[in-house]
Amino acid sequence: MLNFVLPFAIGIFCLALLLCLGRLLRGPSLVDRILALDTLSVNALALLILLGIYFQTTLYFEAALVIAMLGFAGTVVMAKFLSRGDIAE
Structure with missing residues (x-):
């Protein structure tokens, strides 16, 4: 059962990445573009975790952790820029 579910889930997340990329380009x-970028990072994170499970290696989990930290920091910086007009105080 796992041999069918993991490739299916990986394919679904690849499709979600393409849809988010489309919203990012034509938002x-x-x-809308900031939300698409945040969703893109969350989908990439989930895809990396699924690939780590599929290939049974921890390298993908470490990459997912880095993407999670960068995605969170990027979202906070962009939200601060939208609310105040600048990043540094």
Whole structure:
């Protein structure tokens, strides 16, 4: 059962990445593009975790941890920029 579910889930997350990339490129506003970028990082994180389970290696989990930290920091910086107009105080 696991041999069917993991490739299916990986394919679904690849599709979700493509859809988020489309919203990122044609988003009507800056807020839509920021949300698409945040969703793109979460989907990439989930895809890396699934690939780590599929290939049975811990290297993908470490990469997922780095993407999670960078995605969170990037979202906070972009939200601060939108609310205040600058990043540094």
